[in-house]
Amino acid sequence: MKSRSLKLREAHKVGGSAASFCSILWDHKAEHFVTSSSSDPSISVHDGLSPSTLPPTILRHHQDGVTALALSHDSSFLASGSIDHCVKLYKFPSGEFQTNITRFTLPIRVLAFNGSGSLLAAAGDDEGIKLINTFDGSIVRVLKGHKGPVTGLDFHPNGELLASLDSTGSVLCWELQNGIVSYTLKGVGPDTGFNTSIVNILRWSPDGRTLAVPGLRNDVVMYDRFTGEKLFALRGDHLESICYLTWAPNGKYIATSGLDKQVLLWDVEKKQDIDRQKFEERICCMAWKPNGNALSVIDVKGKYGIWESLVPSSMISPTVGIPDIQPKKRNEILDFDEEIEEELYGASESLNDALVDSDDGESYHTSRKRLRKKTFIDDDGDAYEELNDGSSLPSASEYRKKTLRTHKEKHGAGSGAFKSFVATIKYKMQSPFQPGATPMEPGKRTFLCYNMLGCITTIEHEGNSRIETDFHDTGRSPRVSSMIDIYGFTMASINESGCVFANPCKGEKNMSVLMYRPFRSWASNSEWTMRFEGEEVKVVATGSDWVAAVTSLNLLRIFSEGGLQKHIISLDGPVVTAIGCKDQLAVVTHVSDCLPSNEQVMEFRLFNIPRMTQELKGRVALTPGSRLTWLGFSEEGSLSSYDSEGVLRVFTSQYGGSWIPVFSTSKEKKQEENYWVVGLNTTSLYCIACKHPEIFPQVTPKPILTILDLALPLASSDLGAASLENELMLKQLRLYETQRIVDDMALAGVDTTALEDEAFDLEVSQDKCILRLISSCCSSDSFVRASELMKLLTLEKSMRAAITLVTKLKLPFLAEKFSSILEERLLKEANEAITNPSQNPSGEVVTRVESKVQNPPASIQTSANTEAFLKSSATKLSSTTLEKKAKVSEGLKLGKEQTKKDETEDATKKEIKKLNLIKNPVNNVNKEGKGLRKEVNQEEARRSSNPFLKSTV
């Protein structure tokens, strides 16, 4: 995004709070520009190429402030008018004083050369406009008719008309030939009264067809050349009346400056403003650079600036198609004979022709630019477009293709220029971004970083930025004072211990700087900065005790919290983004150029910084045609990504490491909202909902997080229980991950009790979900699917419940099928138990064979505890079991002992008993409920311990 602030440089000292009218002019080759101020008797001639380095040439000939400047068309003469009543003529660019060409009795307000430079019009507080022959200084004519000070003068480009405007807002159009008024427009402009720091101004369009005059309604009114009829007005966002206006060299744009201290740029054809610029002071004079896309401005304090490339590059340049109206150089003036008159009219005729011609020649070019501009305007997603360096969402690219196609039809495919254009729409690689940042907007507070912990915001204010750091949890987190940012940081990252900032390099002087601010430090002044020469920081990230920055040289630099440069790693591609969490750092880089189908080819790496290992590496999955817009870690620590098509993916170790799409915006009901992802956990997504077409959240009012349930993009099943299917898949995913972690931890010898409990809870809830699915399968008569689901059940208890369920649903054949599945399962487990006797801790076998049936009073809770206990004990060595056993109650001990006994000695007997139970499950459940439950629990306990046998054996 273009930086809109324009730095102004002082050219003339304006004392105190007074406002003075200042002027600025370019010569016709843009080699020099001239400034003056009504409170300064000197005129400055600046070098147009490097105004900052070379001191201006000062012309000090006036006794008082210079109020008017004019350059002849070929820039050979400079005329200046002053409050000291003199009009002086200089050679240009040397600045050599020529002559005091005329004198007034009151201050001069305005000067104008005609097209050939032979005639100078001067006017001011005096009555009458003087037309002066520049060769001998003779006064050719005095035009009287204005009722107030004349402040605006402009010769028509073909030299036959002179328009003048006075401070009361009346316009007179003079025919130079005879000095008569061709028309008067009374009071059309604003009345500026006696304020000499404002001049009423009027300007002919460069093609000479229209006359632009500031209107009474904060607008610019266009009048016809000959009749003075009002053609149209440019009305827009000026809040106060316009005090200066100037046409672009080609007449397609007009720049206006208002008393409301803003400068607007207009597209005259569309009668629409294109761009604007706010200033601290009123801009009293402006001049287009004659050969470039730049506008120089000067304010009432004598400060000037150059607004570069103000016309967007998508539009036709202001220097293209300048109407070429050069009136013949004539020494004798104002004795127009018929011949000349004819010639003049002829010239204007041919001018029109030329314009038409040039239009034709230009039309291809123009329309192309227009079309491109249109794609920019019409596409809602263009914020993304800008974000991605003009590469775009599919919708945008489609649109562009469409316009291209229409374009092709219009102009034929043979055009070589067209081919070159096709080449330019090659999709670009995504530019680097910082997760959780919003694009910079001038004058607005934007997020540099927003995550589940807090946010960093910045606002630009008078050249400096102000950065605020806020934590969402105000109680526990440190309070961070706001910071004045002299570097202009555009990247930031925050975590509990500190925040890191970086800025891109802007030119040669401003190097890219990395800065770290710790929040809690025992030493004072523990902030640190790093400068990068010839290198630019692209992305930053923080973690516990480390800071990472990826630079334009594809270097991953890792610093310690104190600022020690620890590692430098060369990455194998340009960086896209990076994010840190605790010990882990994920970096996404481009692998190759964007595919022709607009798919980004990116790769991620997951580093463990303290261990110096690369834990994962793989491609980044994206929806075709989309961009990566967010990268982060879920609360559980799995890497997640979100793309511009609204698909959230989580990296799992399933299938050897794959991305699983866990959420898709297209599946959400509310289409009118865009979700800006902040974080996620295993069940839900935290995001900020932005009303369409906003893509990014605003800083104020403080956004609140919306919680969305994760929803896999499932196909619409005939089952009609999509939510259950979704739940089941998410649970399976979660269970898988939990068990993987448990395995890892068990291998590493870490206590896994808590996680195992969690896994067990997950199993229970997954079974509940499956049972509901079975019931909906049964109601839709998909029995095969029901039996498949039956096989997925993990707990024997829930398998029995499933049998009960189908029995109640009066599906006896399904109940039979289910029973056989259960039988199979139990047999298998029994076999496993026999082949793996080593899991039993030594000793401690109590010979109470019948206890499980005769000893029912073990409550549900107790048995649940027993399970948990057993599970943990099964994975551990006997010593830990003994230690633990001391803590548990007598009842628990009994339960445990029973199990062990069952597993070792009584396996066969139990099996028979179980089979009996299965034969008439319903009766059994009713009759000997508790005993059965106990049995089930024992079974569960053994089964759930099975996965860990591998590790212990």
Add this chain to the structure above:
Amino acid sequence: MAGQTDPHISLFSPQEVEFMAEDELVKIVPNMNMDPLNFISGDFGRFVPQIPTEVPLWLAVALKRRGKCTFRPPEWMTVDNLTQILEAERESQSTFQALPFSYVEIARLLFDHARDDIPDMYMVRSLVEDIRDVRLHKLETNLGSFQGTSAVKISNVSAMEVNLVRPFVRRALEAFYKHDKPEADVDRDTRSSRQQREANNEPRRPLRQR
């Protein structure tokens, strides 16, 4: 109006009505982490920064006082909505617009404690006051047009409004009932009314002022 002129006649004092309204649920955005709170009325929370949650008004006020949350103004408490309601209230003389049962109390508490969380606070406050005035006036005039009935049905009347008119309406209806049945037992009637007065004359313990 009976209830307004003599506050002792109404059954509950405004403070008491407000106290009861504090059980209404409001949405807050906490800025602290806290586990769910288990109350008799239910579980509230868990509290996660920046994630809106619903809690009873009294809890919200307590948290707000400690700077632990910001209020989310209720949906009805927007300038647009209130303007609409006010217009509708003014238009129809007989019906009342749907507003939360204790909108007066909620509004009052929010204005007292969550000034900074309500956009266009002054506008909202004056609108709520206008609506309350219009509704009260309407209620009073409606009561004036009582016919000899034993039941009155007015929907969408809020807690504070009901509290104001309840004693009067009840006594009026009793009177209608008595006049409709002149043969009714006079003794029983007087006895009941005496008991009533005794109940009303009980010294009232004023609630703690906020």
